[in-house]
Amino acid sequence: MKSLLRFCFKKYKMNYTQLFNLIKRKKSFLCVGLDSDIEKIPSFLKKFDDPVFEFNKSIIDATIDFTVAYKPNLAFYESRGVKGLESLQKTIDYLNSFGDNIFTIADAKRGDIGNTSKQYAKAFFEVFNFDAITIAPYMGKDSVSPFLAFKDKWVVLLALTSNEGASDFQYFQNASSTKLFQEVLYKSQQWSTKENMMYVVGATKAEALSEIRKTIPDHFLLVPGIGVQGGRLEEVVRFGMNDKCGLLINSSRAIIFASSDEDFAKRAGEKTFELQKQMEILLSENKII
Amino acid sequence: MKSLLRFCFKKYKMNYTQLFNLIKRKKSFLCVGLDSDIEKIPSFLKKFDDPVFEFNKSIIDATIDFTVAYKPNLAFYESRGVKGLESLQKTIDYLNSFGDNIFTIADAKRGDIGNTSKQYAKAFFEVFNFDAITIAPYMGKDSVSPFLAFKDKWVVLLALTSNEGASDFQYFQNASSTKLFQEVLYKSQQWSTKENMMYVVGATKAEALSEIRKTIPDHFLLVPGIGVQGGRLEEVVRFGMNDKCGLLINSSRAIIFASSDEDFAKRAGEKTFELQKQMEILLSENKII
Numbered sequence: 001m002k003s004l005l006r007f008c009f010k011k012y013k014m015n016y017t018q019l020f021n022l023i024k025r026k027k028s029f030l031c032v033g034l035d036s037d038i039e040k041i042p043s044f045l046k047k048f049d050d051p052v053f054e055f056n057k058s059i060i061d062a063t064i065d066f067t068v069a070y071k072p073n074l075a076f077y078e079s080r081g082v083k084g085l086e087s088l089q090k091t092i093d094y095l096n097s098f099g100d101n102i103f104t105i106a107d108a109k110r111g112d113i114g115n116t117s118k119q120y121a122k123a124f125f126e127v128f129n130f131d132a133i134t135i136a137p138y139m140g141k142d143s144v145s146p147f148l149a150f151k152d153k154w155v156v157l158l159a160l161t162s163n164e165g166a167s168d169f170q171y172f173q174n175a176s177s178t179k180l181f182q183e184v185l186y187k188s189q190q191w192s193t194k195e196n197m198m199y200v201v202g203a204t205k206a207e208a209l210s211e212i213r214k215t216i217p218d219h220f221l222l223v224p225g226i227g228v229q230g231g232r233l234e235e236v237v238r239f240g241m242n243d244k245c246g247l248l249i250n251s252s253r254a255i256i257f258a259s260s261d262e263d264f265a266k267r268a269g270e271k272t273f274e275l276q277k278q279m280e281i282l283l284s285e286n287k288i289i
Numbered sequence: 290m291k292s293l294l295r296f297c298f299k300k301y302k303m304n305y306t307q308l309f310n311l312i313k314r315k316k317s318f319l320c321v322g323l324d325s326d327i328e329k330i331p332s333f334l335k336k337f338d339d340p341v342f343e344f345n346k347s348i349i350d351a352t353i354d355f356t357v358a359y360k361p362n363l364a365f366y367e368s369r370g371v372k373g374l375e376s377l378q379k380t381i382d383y384l385n386s387f388g389d390n391i392f393t394i395a396d397a398k399r400g401d402i403g404n405t406s407k408q409y410a411k412a413f414f415e416v417f418n419f420d421a422i423t424i425a426p427y428m429g430k431d432s433v434s435p436f437l438a439f440k441d442k443w444v445v446l447l448a449l450t451s452n453e454g455a456s457d458f459q460y461f462q463n464a465s466s467t468k469l470f471q472e473v474l475y476k477s478q479q480w481s482t483k484e485n486m487m488y489v490v491g492a493t494k495a496e497a498l499s500e501i502r503k504t505i506p507d508h509f510l511l512v513p514g515i516g517v518q519g520g521r522l523e524e525v526v527r528f529g530m531n532d533k534c535g536l537l538i539n540s541s542r543a544i545i546f547a548s549s550d551e552d553f554a555k556r557a558g559e560k561t562f563e564l565q566k567q568m569e570i571l572l573s574e575n576k577i578i
Contacts, residue, residue, distance in 0.1 A: 037408070075401055075408035081416040082374045089371055109401055111425060112364055113452040116324070119364035127370040136400060136425045138447055140454020158427055163402040165429020172472055175464040183461055 012100040013152030014131050016195045019103055019220070020244045022068050024289050027280040029245050030272065031069035031105065031222065033252025034059065034091065035076050040257055042264050052080070052087040055264075057094055059256050062269035064102065066276035069248050070095055071105040071222075092128050103248075105156060105222070106130040111143040118146040125150045132156050134200060134222070137184045141191055148192050155197050159184050159212070162202025162225035185215045194218045201240070203249070206232065209239035217242060224250040233275070237282045245288055251275065301389040302441035303420050305484045308392055308509070309533045311357050313578050316569040318534050319561065320358035320394065320511065322541025323348065323380065324365050329546055331553050341369070341376040344553075346383055348545050351558035353391065355565035358537050359384055360511075362396040381417050392537075394445060394511070395419040400432040407435040414439045421445050423489060423511075426473045430480055437481050444486050448473050448501070451491025451514035474504045483507045490529070492538070495521065498528035506531060513539040522564070526571045534577055540564065 014022070023029050036052050036059075045051040060070065072091060077084035095104050106128060110120045124133045125147070132154035135144055147155045160170055160181045170181040178186075188197060194216075201212055203225035212221075223236050226249050233249065240247050255275075259267035283289045303311070312318050325341050325348075334340040349359065361380060366373035384393050395417060399409045413422045414436070421443035424433055436444045449459055449470040459470040467475075477486060483505075490501055492514035501510075512525050515538050522538065529536050544564075548556035572578045 035405070073401070073405055073408075075399075075405045075412065078412040079408040079416065081412065082371060082378055084412075085371045085374045107401075109425070109428075110364075110398065112362070112396075112398055113450070114454075116362055116364045119326070119362075119368040123364065123367040123370065123373075127368065136398070136427045138425045138427045138458060139398075139450050139452055140457030140459070142452050142454040144454075161402070161428050163428055163431050165403075165431040165433075168429030168476055169427060169469065169472065170429070172461070172463060172469055174462060180458065180461055180469065183458065187457055 014100060014103050015152050016220075016244070018100065019068075022100070022103065023245045023283075026066070026068050026276070027283060027289055028066055028068050028276040029247050029249055029279055029283070030067050030275050031071050031248045031250040032059070032063055032067050032255055032272065033107070033224070033250050034070055034072040034256065035252040036072070036087075036256065037076050038080060040260070042260050042262065044262060050083075050087055050090065052077075052084070053090040053094075055256075056087070056091045058265035059268050060094060062265040063255065063272040064098065066269075066272040067102070069103040069105055071107045071250055071252075073107040073252070089128065092130060096129055103132070104130045105132040105134065107134050109134050109136045109158065111136040111139050113139065114142040114146060117143050121147045121150060125153045132198070134158065137188065141187070144188065144191060148196050153196070155192065156222050157184065157188055157197060157199050159199040160201050160208060162204045166202065182215065185212065189216065194220070198222050198248070200224065203232070203236050206235035206239050209236065213240060213242065218244070218246065220246055220248060222248045222250060224252075226251045226254070233278060234282070237286070241282070241286050243288070245283065249279075303389060303392050304441050305509075305533075307389065308357075311389070311392065312534045312572075315355070315357050315565070316572060316578055317355050317357050317565040318536050318538055318568055318572070319356050319564050320360050320537045320539040321348070321352055321356050321544055321561065322396070322513070322539050323359055323361040323545065324541040325361070325376075325545065326365050327369060329549070331549050331551065333551060339372075339376055339379065341366075341373070342379040342383075344545075345376070345380045347554040348557050349383065351554040352544065352561040353387065355558075355561040356391070358392040358394055360394040360396045360539055360541075362541070378417065381419060385418055392421070393419045394421040394423065396423050398423050398425045398447065400425040400428050402428065403431040403435060406432050410436045410439060414442045421487070423447065426477065430476070433477065433480060437485050442485070444481065445511050446473065446477055446486060446488050448488040449490050449497060451493045455491065471504065474501065478505065483509070487511050487537070489513065492521070492525050495524035495528050498525065502529060502531065507533070507535065509535050509537060511537045511539060513541075515540045515543070522567060523571070526575070530571070530575050532577070534572065538568075
């Protein structure tokens with residue numbers, strides 16, 4: 001049934017305009033991070049064959065009306081080996097059964113030499129059939145290009161991340177005071193367009209966003225760090241929104257672990273609804289809807 | 290049976306001295322890259338339930354006497370989804386059945402925020418039980434530290450890679466002409482020691498090795514790019530070997546795809562034996578054995 005659904009619905013791919021339309025339709029630019037740590041999901045789910053998939057399915061059902069994107073982080077699936085990948089496969093199949101009602105991002109932070117990145121692209125764009133994948137830029141152009149070869153699929157390149165260690169190398173700067181993350185923005189624009197590349201910019205660096213917008217006014221930014229990591233929604237919008245919204249704001253733990261009880265999905269839904277309402281106001285204030 | 294073998298043999302972990310002893314015992318510092326692309330393995334293997342595992346097992350049996358390390362690249366397993374991870378699990382279980390006769394590296398190039406990297410560390414050091422994992426440094430210290438918390442497990446940090454795109458960011462330099470890959474070497478030494486960190490340095494940059502050795506005289510270097518990528522063994526040894534060898538030289542395609550016929554394992558064994566003989570001479574010339 002699930003693979004049938006996949007065939008029925010997953011003929012679409014989502015380009016820039018379609019993503020913008022989805023944002024307007026749902027009045028939301030929220031991405032829910034499915035960092036579904038098996039140690040943290042409600043214990044009553046353990047009775048199911050695949051507790052993580054049951055958890056994800058309930059979260060998705062409760063939040064999909066208020067959400068434009070889902071972003072499973074691969075680490076939380078790989079940490080359970082083959083079983084974890086089975087949970088991931090079921091989760092993406094389920095997401096894909098919603099057709100063009102959702103955008104999907106594999107938070108995988110991959111990147112390898114060309115022939116190897118080609119295999120990763122196959123894994124995430126064909127086998128798992130995600131719309132987008134996060135990529136680490138350290139190995140340069142030929143580590144990213146194989147992903148860009150897929151029409152209407154997206155690379156989400158790490159630029160400025162939200163973690164403490166971001167300052168170790170991302171702020172490393174040359175004699176003209178260009179920082180590494182800026183160099184990543186400059187160079188990667190020669191490889192791609194706003195139609196197939198987004199950038200990760202941490203919400204904890206909201207003030208850096210207006211600077212970044214000078215370099216990439218039109219690109220979508222995937223902004224993690226809202227919620228547990230302490231970024232503020234209004235600030236991110238003030239500095240980062242453009243006339244096509246241009247933002248996907250991610251929240252993971254604050255939504256999916258809003259409750260550790262039987263009401264976890266309901267609470268996740270409420271939390272997501274709250275965020276969607278705030279986003280609707282911000283989209284309206286910025287004359288996008 | 291395989292998990293029994295795992296319990297019997299995989300009580301060891303391999304520290305710096307033990308790895309050096311393994312090199313002396315086998316008179317080899319060769320790492321075989323198990324980039325086992327299902328499209329490239331001999332077609333007669335397709336009759337098996339798990340052709341990739343059968344391929345790997347045959348390659349391992351034919352090469353293990355001349356090899357100190359194996360390095361499956363995750364991309365070639367993830368590109369087959371759940372089935373690929375099953376092949377990987379069987380491969381690492383089989384490798385681990387050889388106990389302290391082999392060092393294993395997950396070529397995964399991971400790296401994420403702290404709580405997420407912790408999950409990757411669990412995946413590769415506990416679930417799959419590799420000795421080492423390759424890590425991309427872009428996200429800095431807290432993306433690497435969770436891996437370093439495992440005693441006698443290793444991080445292999447990307448410094449200077451062997452691909453064309455290496456020049457895009459790894460040579461980005463500050464006002465004092467310190468390049469990014471050098472900054473990675475400097476900073477990461479504050480987080481770790483030669484006992485739990487190695488570095489990837491591409492063989493295509495052999496002349497850079499002597500410079501790198503000034504910064505990290507004692508660390509092991511994992512050197513890809515011998516063979517198909519065109520690096521030269523003697524040059525790498527001249528510029529990179531130290532008194533504890535300090536080198537693991539990787540060859541993937543030139544060994545595992547030496548033949549695409551029924552004799553693939555035999556040919557891989559011969560190729561590996563040739564390299565081991567060259568390495569034995571070089572170890573002897575450098576008074577290591």
